[in-house]
Amino acid sequence: MRENFSSPNNPPWLARWMDANGVALWGAADLDGFSTPPDPNGRPFAFAVSLVFPMNPQIMAGIQNGPNQAYADEYARVNQRINKISEQLAEKIVSTGYTAKPLAASVRSDPVHIRADFPHKTAATRAGLGWIGRHCQLITRSFGSWIRLGTVFTDMPLSCGPALEKSFCGTCMKCVRACPADALSGRTWHPGVGRDAILDAAACDNWKKKHFFAYHKGHNCGICSSVCPYSVKTLKNDRTAEFRRS
Numbered sequence: 001m002r003e004n005f006s007s008p009n010n011p012p013w014l015a016r017w018m019d020a021n022g023v024a025l026w027g028a029a030d031l032d033g034f035s036t037p038p039d040p041n042g043r044p045f046a047f048a049v050s051l052v053f054p055m056n057p058q059i060m061a062g063i064q065n066g067p068n069q070a071y072a073d074e075y076a077r078v079n080q081r082i083n084k085i086s087e088q089l090a091e092k093i094v095s096t097g098y099t100a101k102p103l104a105a106s107v108r109s110d111p112v113h114i115r116a117d118f119p120h121k122t123a124a125t126r127a128g129l130g131w132i133g134r135h136c137q138l139i140t141r142s143f144g145s146w147i148r149l150g151t152v153f154t155d156m157p158l159s160c161g162p163a164l165e166k167s168f169c170g171t172c173m174k175c176v177r178a179c180p181a182d183a184l185s186g187r188t189w190h191p192g193v194g195r196d197a198i199l200d201a202a203a204c205d206n207w208k209k210k211h212f213f214a215y216h217k218g219h220n221c222g223i224c225s226s227v228c229p230y231s232v233k234t235l236k237n238d239r240t241a242e243f244r245r246s
Contacts, residue, residue, distance in 0.1 A: 010158055010159050011156075013092075014049075021088070023051055023052075023085065024054050024142070025052035025129060026050060026051050026052065026127075027049075027050050027128055027129050027160070027161045028050075029048045029049070029050050029122075029123045029126035029161075030160040031047060031048055032046055034122065034126075036153055037101060037118060037153060039155060045101070045153035045155060047153070047157070047158045048123040048126075048127075048152060048153045049089065049127075049151070049152045050123040050126070050127040050150070051082070051085065051149065051150035051152070052129055052147050053078050053081060054146060055074055055143075055147060055148065056074050057146055058235075059074045060225065060226055060231065061235055063226045064223060064227060066180075066211070066212060066221070067215045067221055068215075072220055075106075075215075075220055082149070083102070083105055086105075086152050087102050089152050096156070098155050099155045100152055100156070101152070101153045101154075102150070102153075103117060103118055103150070105120075105149075106219065114202065121137070121149065125165075126163045127160065128160075128162050129164070130164060131164050131167050131168060131189060132193075132198070133145060133189070133228060133230075134172070134176050134185075134188065134189070134198065135179070135184060136195060136199035137225055139169070139230050143231070143234055144225075144230035144233065145225045146225065146228075163191070165191050169188065172229060174227045174228065174229065175224040175225070175227055178224050178227045179204075180211070180223060181200075181206070181207035182203065183199055183203040183207070184200075184224065185197060185200070204221070207221070208221045
């Protein structure tokens, strides 16, 4: 499955590059008005390419009682792929005469507030790839929330897909009830609702470090995501080999 949620008016090479590199789902985001990492002139980037990398569904379904080594390995594998593909895409964009900067996967530039330089999820929602669930993770129609995200900022003009500004979680609270840290408020997301209104990041982080430190020093849990109905339905498709290639 290969999907493009951005306009066909984008450079023709971009869709071909994504297909050649096995990117499962991607789109272009208009970041006008957002604070991004600076470009070489100290200004924010106007656009970003958002990349979705699916996780192995069999592994993700197996962590309802907490992370395991298979999940930790899959998490590391997909993060490595994100960083490699993001760097290669940035290099390709630069070769066409524009500026680009990849955003690393799972790097906390602000460990006190448990934040990165920019939320990958913001670029993804702006690209129309999904919405933020009650577990404070991106949910896509194709893969649920069993995914990881990459972002490449650029000044290359892009025709962007319409931003997604609505949650499709309905009344579902499965992730909220599953969270062992009681870190999820249950609030429904829409643009403008900050992370802190949905997730107590400190409670989540402390629980992981206390109970799951063996897995990337407490950076892994995934229990809330493992029960998401949009994610669980991917198990009905026998596509594990495709996920492993992605």
